[in-house]
Amino acid sequence: MKDKSDNDLTQEPEMLKAFRDTWELGVHSYLTYIRDRLKLAKDLLNSTGSIFVQISDENLQHIREILDEIFGRENFVCQITFRKTNKALGAKLIGQVADYIVWYARDKKNLKYKDLFDIKSPDTESSSFKWIEDENGNKKRVTPEDNLEKARFFTPIPLASSGYTPSCTFAFDLYGSNVESRVGKSWSTTKTGVERAKKVGRLTLMGKTPFWIQYLDELCTVPLENIWDDTRGELQKDYVVQTSHKVVERCLLMTTDPSDLVLDITCGSGTTAFVAERWGRRWITCDTSRIAVTLAKQRLMTASFDYFELKYPNEGLRGGFIYKTVPHVTLKSIANNPDIDHIYDSLHPKIEAALTQLNKELTTQPPASFKVIDGGRKGETLDFSKKAELLEWEVPFHAPEDWNEAQVKALDAFHQARIAMQKQMDEAIAAHADQEILYDKPIINKNRLRISGPFTVEAVPFPSVKALDEAEALDEADASIARTGESGRKHDWMAELAKTGIRGPNGQMINFTDLELIPYDKDMQNIHAIGHIENGDRVVVSFGPEHAALEQRQVANAMNEAGNLFPLPKMIVFCAFTFDPEAAKDIDAIKGITALKAQMNTDLLTEDLKKARSSNQSFWLMGQPDVEVHKLKDGKYQVEVLGFDYFDTVKGELISGGKSKIAMWSLDTDYDERSLFPHQVFFPIAGKGEGWEKLKKNIRAELDETQLEKFHGTKSLPFEAGDNKKIAVKIIDDRGIESLKVMNLD
Structure with missing residues (x-):
């Protein structure tokens, strides 16, 4: 919100007046407004609670100062920057694409907090997971030609520590190479840890430097930080x-x-x-x-x-x-996992036996020479005719073309034994690893x-305070209307009604030739205007309250006041933003005088800052629901909606609008006079893909297709009378105008 800018507001009268009063002193008033609310928030917060304030950069520094004052600088947690748009269109200087969240705790020492995580992806340019291991265990750097469907991404991490620990300084054998720590440096784990990492195949040599292998699926999360770039x-x-x-x-x-x-x-x-x-x-x-x-x-x-x-x-x-x-596997969790030794002692002998059988087949019918590509003998050529033998890490993943059937079979047996042990090793590693809970991914x-x-x-009602010179003497208590209050806009509403008239169905209009506001009279507080329509009939108008529904008492009092006029009016129009259901029922039941309901456009509440409308129509004629209740032979009831009765401006009488104008209607089979609960809902004029079909898609619901036809008509399903012995039928016509009819089941 900009300082002292009306354009940032929703166009509601109480909002506009409050804004102009509250922001009279610009940023000072704004900060006072914020401070008062933050004080209240602090009083309401639990000792473990947090408060988040979203703010742009315009007043960010001031908000921090106020929060420091109220919550204390020691309870500042974090300032989060998040992206609100991808591009800053039309920016003359550097584009501003972010907003900020300022986070304070009620008591930082007792703050309730849970880590959230981003999921790592190997696709990003910054990702270090540029290596893959295929389903056979073959490791290689990723290329565009690789099939990544079953590949396992990993990254090699130096085994050497950034510091120095005497107990982690030693030499060890890795794939036939003797590896020693550099002077002044140590390894990242103990000798026992290195041996266990070797047993599970988590160490590799690149040149003469040892690395341990970190798989992406074992460390796929990164803790959330205070810059959120994915929140457009x-x-x-x-x-x-x-x-x-x-x-x-x-x-x-x-x-x-x-x-x-x-x-x-x-x-x-x-x-x-x-x-x-x-x-x-x-x-x-x-x-x-x-x-x-x-x-x-x-x-x-x-x-x-x-x-x-x-x-x-x-x-x-x-x-x-x-x-x-998700598991959080580290070198430490591997080094401290005793199950690795048990699995190795149990299953590695099978790998050794399979390797012995493979070497036996290779020396019995020696194939061509074999070039070693891994380990300490990398680059050497083995001659099986001279009894050369493969070491465990030198065994190829795929048999050369000149190997015979027995040799290929022995190679497959070796890899089956190796994969079986590796599977149990991976399960043991996952079981002993710390587990990161993904609080944003419940099951x-x-x-x-x-x-x-x-x-x-x-x-709560919006308080309206008059100046002393505008105040009037209090009326008798029994002359007031409950919850209606005094509206200062009735003159404006009357002028708008005289100018635009009342729009009915099919383009019909009720136009006024004259309309005047009735001067204040303590005996005439519910009839507000009097005039004539085009056919010469005398009309009186009763406006409902600004911020509440037009109620029964106003209808009754307006009818009494209209009866005291001379000559008697032929029509009374009740205009309101909302109608109390019982009041609407009473209006529809009025006899001896034409009584109409007119829906007022809420834009009438916006005074001088009224929003531009595509239509200048401010008053819409509401129909009277034409509803019948039938009692069936089995004691149940059935409701039939016959349509709306509209006032025909040509004939000057109520005529039936038929069923063709009913867009939707709902039935509360046990209306309690407080809230309407739609037990049955119907869409009579819904086309293909609309009505229940659209609702099914929106809420991803399962619908009984065989029953749908019953909910497209104007007859309800049979129902039993409820405890209240009363029903309510709500009808919405094709203009979106709502009407409610309440009926007893006696």
């Missing part, structure tokens, strides 16, 4: 400040366990809540923007997640997940899928 932001953002999942995931996985509680005090697009839900953390998120909270709610309600296997199912999330692990149950657990969305 989401390609398609739902929100301008949406953070890459990977950034939030890493912060969360490093410092929390499953079932821990995570707080995000700037919800944004809800990435933190989304990531916490995915990884089995409890979460709380909040924002001053209703748009941000709505985005987060929608994101969570439509999300699906992998199901991670629980380590202790009876304990739930507190028991943690089962994670993948996934492919047969199950998880969606968001239950959560609540709560809000």
Whole structure:
């Protein structure tokens, strides 16, 4: 966010006013705002907890100063640099492609922390794993022609230590060569360690220098550091400040366990809540923007997640997940592995016997001379007719063309014995190696899928404070309307309604020839405007509250007030951003006067900074759901949706809109008047690949194809009455306008 820039805000009235007040002093106000929230965060943090602050370079140094002041410099953990984009388009100076995360602990001594790892790849230019071992054990440097499908990458590491340890200074034989440590240098392990490394085939000579072999699959991880170059932001953002999942995931996985509680005090697009839900953390998120909270709610309600296997199912999330692990093999773990000696003593005699048999076959019917390519006799030529014999490390992996069948058979027997011992050696090495836990790779149950657990969305009313000279005397308590408050925008809404009218289905319009705001009258607080439409009918308008649903009491009071007008109006229009279900039901049931519901566009809340819209329509006519309930012979009920009843501006009466306009409808078979739970969902006009088919793809669900046809119609499946003896039918038309009908099952 730039200092004192309105353009960075979502266009909500409370956000704009709060922004202009809070940032009046520029960066000073901004830092005060941040400081207050960081103080609160510190009070809420557990002693093992961490706080992460994402910030650009504009105010990075100031944030560090504030965090030092609040948390103490001694609790600074790390400053992480992460890539937010691949290219800095249009940069006049050096491109800025990174943001920063400043990490502090509540108490660094008690900080909860788990290592995360990057997986090494031999494909990168910086990789040192440029050698391979094939399935037969043949080692060579990688070339473009090599088949890498079954190859095992490794890198040779000098056996010589960078320091000096007297107990690690000795000479030893390696493949027929005498190897001695250099003056002032020692080996990286003891003599016992060297002998065990020889037994498992982990030593090699390059020239006259010994190296030990480190395989990539035994050291494929590298600890995560504070520069993250693989965190480019989401390609398609739902929100301008949406953070890459990977950034939030890493912060969360490093410092929390499953079932821990995570707080995000700037919800944004809800990435933190989304990531916490995915990884089995409890979460709380909040924002001053209703748009941000709505985005987060929608994101969570439509999300699906992998199901991670629980380590202790009876304990739930507190028991943690089962994670993948990888071995961390070092020369030290090999040198200290006593199983190597037991395996060698048990299986190496078979290799020696196979080698004896091979040399016997070679000297019995000597083939052509053989040139040694490894070990101390490298480059020498052996003449088997003169009883020359192969040493163990000189045996070729593939038989020369002039070897006879018996010699080839003996060679295969030798390699089978060698490979059998090597397999047990590798298993023993892996068993004794340290295991790195990959906390970002839990075991996934492919047969199950998880969606968001239950959560609540709560809000507090936005306080509106008037100046003393604007304050009015308090009305009688019984004259006020619960939770509606006083809206200062009714005049603007009336002007917009007079200008644009109300759009109905099929391009029909309700246009006003005149519309005036009713002056303040303590007996007329629910009818706000009066005027006429094009056919001359007198109309009154009741506007709902800014930040709450239009409720039943306002409907009842508005009807009473309309009855006191002379001449009586022929139509009453209730305009609101949202309608309470019971209020909508009461409006639809009004007799003797035409009562209409109009959905108000939320852009009407943005005052002078109203966003540009593709359409200038601010009021949409809502239909009345035409629903019938049938009681079946078996005592069950069935609901049939007949469509919407719309007000026809030409005929001046309600007419049926038919079933063709219903995009989706859902049924709550036991409505509790608090929340709507869709027990049955239908997509009547869904085409091929839409409706349930699209939902199936989005949540990767298994659907009973034989039942899908039943959920494309306008009749519900039979159901039994619930405890509340009440149902709710929610219908969405082809314009996206929602209507709700609540009915008793008496």
